[in-house]
Amino acid sequence: MAEMIGRYEIRGEIGRGGMATVVKGYDPQFDREVAIKILPRELLHNQMFRARFEREARVVANLEHPAIVPVYDFGEQEGQPYLVMRLMSGGSLRDRMDERGKFTIAEIVEIFDGLAPALDYAHQQGIVHRDLKPGNILFDQHGRPYLSDFGIAKLAEAGATLTGDSTIGTPAYMSPEQVRGDPDLDGRSDLYSLGIILFEMLTGRLPFEANSPTGQMMKHLTAPVPDVRDIDESLSPDVQWVIERILAKSRDERFESAQALVDELRSILRSGHVTGAFAALSTKKPPASVRRTPASTPSSLPSSPMRGKFPVWGWVVPVVVLVGFGAFWGVQKAVSGRLETPVVPTANPAVVAAASPTVLSPPSVTPTSAPSPMPTATEMAVAVDSLASPTPVPLSPTPEPSPTPSGPVIGGADKLAFVSNNDIWVMNLDGSDAEQLTSTGGSKEQLQWSPDGQDVFYITGRCVLAVNVETKAERTIFCANWSDYLGDFEISPDGSQVVITLKDGFFILPYDLSAISQITTKQRLTAADKCISYTDAPAKEAAWSRDGKQLAVVTVATQSGRQVDLAQVFDVSRCGAPPIRVDSFPGERFTMNNYSRNPTLVDFAWNGNDLFALAVNTLNNFGEIYIYNATEKKAEIKRPVGRCCYRGFEWSPDGNYFMLAFQDSRYGQGAQLYYFIYGTIDAGGNFKPIPLPAGVLTNARENPQPALRPYKP
Structure with missing residues (x-):
């Protein structure tokens, strides 16, 4: 890898994804460290991957929200495109989940509360992330969460598609409609992915596991939503209700927005119905007659x-x-x-x-508007x-x-x-x-x-x-x-x-x-x-x-x-x-x-x-x-x-x-x-x-x- 790309000095690799390599860079013009996403050279001649990479630059550059990782610059050097973004020094949610295992609902609400407005904002712009997962949720040095990696996002309203595989994403977090390759994905697909993350943060496990990516994708289509109480019996029926709704197979049955999901979780916190102490519904007794x-x-x-x-x-x-x-x-x-x-x-x-x-x-009762x-x-x-x-x-006064x-x-x-x-x-x-x-x-x-x-x-x-x-x-x-x-x-x-x-x-x-x-x-x-x-x-x-x-x-x-x-x-x-x-x-x-x-x-x-x-x-x-x-x-x-x-x-x-x-x-x-x-x-x-x-x-x-x-x- 070259020591310089554009005006940026390369200072080491941060990680590799399915479509790009991310390196730490230094911007001498503004005296700051940055993250640079570079398309691997072996993919340079793959027009599909290159088009997706370039699209990320256009899409993310137009997303102006405090909780979306900002794009500073975009360029190309000797036929190699690159994207310059803010360096997120707090690591990813994936890092935290690997370290912590499970999270409390209060901790989840704190993280999701920062992400929900950003995700809803992107959806309002007609943009679907399509690869929402813990590795694409990053934190700054103050612990604030950000959404990143809109590399496979698409402008839903324009319906623009590339000629490649339409079921792009990470199998563990894909929605049923994404698995099917439905052409009309909307924001509710991302909400399903957020629901998978929620389940994983609550239990330390994925809801749908299989021996192969294909098997895992099929479970999104056919397998019932697991009960979180089978994994952690201290969780309440209210928590399971939220899980079942956000992971509904039909997108019409999911929450309408990320904020609605957060509001429900916060409501559970306020009600005290986080654990299984919540009483079940009273049973019905049939009348004698x-x-x-x-x-x-x-x-x-x-x-x-x-x-x-x-x-x-x-x-x-x-x-x-x-x-x-x-x-x-x-x-x-x-x-x-x-x-x-x-x-x-x-x-x-x-x-x-x-x-x-x-x-x-x-x-x-006398008919009146009063x-x-x-x-x-x-x-x-x-x-x-x-x-x-x-x-x-008997009550007082006794009825006539x-x-x-x-x-x-x-x-x-x-x-x-x-x-x-x-x-x-x-x-x-x-x-x-x-x-x-x-x-x-x-x-x-x-x-x-x-x-x-x-x-x-x-x-x-x-x-x-x-x-x-x-x-x-x-x-x-x-x-x-x-x-x-x-x-x-x-x-x-x-x-x-x-x-x-x-x-x-x-x-x-x-x-x-x-x-x-x-x-x-x-x-x-x-x-x-x-x-x-x-x-x-x-x-x-x-x-x-x-x-x-x-x-x-x-x-x-x-x-x-x-x-x-x-x-x-x-x-x-x-x-x-x-x-x-x-x-x-x-x-x-x-x-x-x-x-x-x-x-x-x-x-x-x-x-x-x-x-x-x-x-x-x-x-x-x-x-x-x-x-x-x-x-x-x-x-x-x-x-x-x-x-x-x-x-x-x-x-x-x-x-x-x-x-x-x-x-x-x-x-x-x-x-x-x-x-x-x-x-x-x-x-x-x-x-x-x-x-x-x-x-x-x-x-x-x-x-x-x-x-x-x-x-x-």
Whole structure:
């Protein structure tokens, strides 16, 4: 090797890689030591390698980030190209891993926290590293981490490729899509590689090992993600959940960014769930009373794959007696519809179990745009517990005598309908009197109760059907066979109107089932007596405000040349006038994990006032809960039960309680239903799921689509 290259003095070799030799150099012009990457002479005539080397210079020179090793110079001497970079005197992560073996999560977070912004920045520029590994993570003299070696990075948006092997990288750290040679690699490929590094730092071992590079590459495609707890049993299920998500075979199921991964790890640190001391989910006890419909009896439950009202299956009614004005004031603020941190008592709150049958009189509900009434002290104290005594514990003041329903009335609701195994079930809110209404199978979407509470409406295909709760008889309400799809059939809170959503838009009509049944063609819909027509965009699910003057609709919009789901809120208070849009989101309001990759809202619900619950797909069409406050124009992620995943959101008739379905992605279980005071969503309480019959909600991919029946004394 020559003593000089360009103006740089060669002072010794640092290392050799697959494509270049790195030497220590001295720059006399600036009186500093540098690192020089030189293409080996035996590869000089290989145009593929030379092109890649030169591309690194162009790519890295355009990456200006404090945590990316900067390029100082690029040149060529006697046909030999070289790249001059900052000399990183702190060694590599590979060096540290070889010395240390395993790292704590706190140490990993500290390192990844410095790298994540740099990696996300590169991805935002359309650049995929494609060879992220411990040897390409370097440290300066102060121990700060840097990303290096973008020698095989490519500009993803340009799709530029060389004629050589497209599966370039290090086998131990390659993503499944990189192994397959997929031409459309994006930043999630690097996130997978970062996940391999995470696993190795936690355990001191690679997740996928084999006797040959080919065997190792195949394991990325076919082998399940190992459980870190098999190697280090002190690690918690939360840590394993993060590993499984970042190493998902499908890139759509991974974290959306490196920063999102770091945030999850930091959240585990703060929660204290680093070790295996984290308690497992409570087991479900089937209620004593379960009635199934004979197989010959047809039945079905409304639920819509595109509906924003997706079933909320996580039955949890926390029972807390709030004592003292301070505690009452804190909860009052929390349930007022704002996303404020609730104040909850910290000293030994009394826990009161409500048994079935029990009557808890709900506050009266009058359609209004004002915040919903505060729940009474009695309602706040109610909890549904599968182990509750059959004798209700009396509370003060004692409710006035009133007609007694078969089960407890909570949040103004007395019954729950949901879908399991493609059939509709109904039960009380404490899990008692569970009964299967239908046995027809097949898709059942967009469940809702008829205004009189006697029928459960649902969508199957392009038709709306109703099943009677008492007789289990089914009948067809309406079909839109001329349309590509039927998105929703949503009745207004006062039962006077219904909105129908189709590919053509949405249409508000009087709630007259006889007249609606006559609408069998697009021409008849056009000619029908309608209050409002909106045909600017395809419409999916819909939800009414409490006073019926506004309508929230998930529409299909075009942004940056592709179709995305966009929730829009319209003023529909004037019949005959065009609807007036008053809000739309997420759009520029807020960002959602995975939305940029898969901009489809898998769940959408509205409390009828100022709070919206949304989710995009993370796993099995379940995702994280985003609560959007329309007054503050802000959104927050909520995790009342666990990290992921949620669906089936539904607010109670009085607006004070919230229902959801939770599916713990760490265990591959079906969904559990929870029902609790919304104001306690951030309290970190030990919410308990509604007890379900054995064999119900066992399909991990099924959306339960819960629908609450308003109690009518």
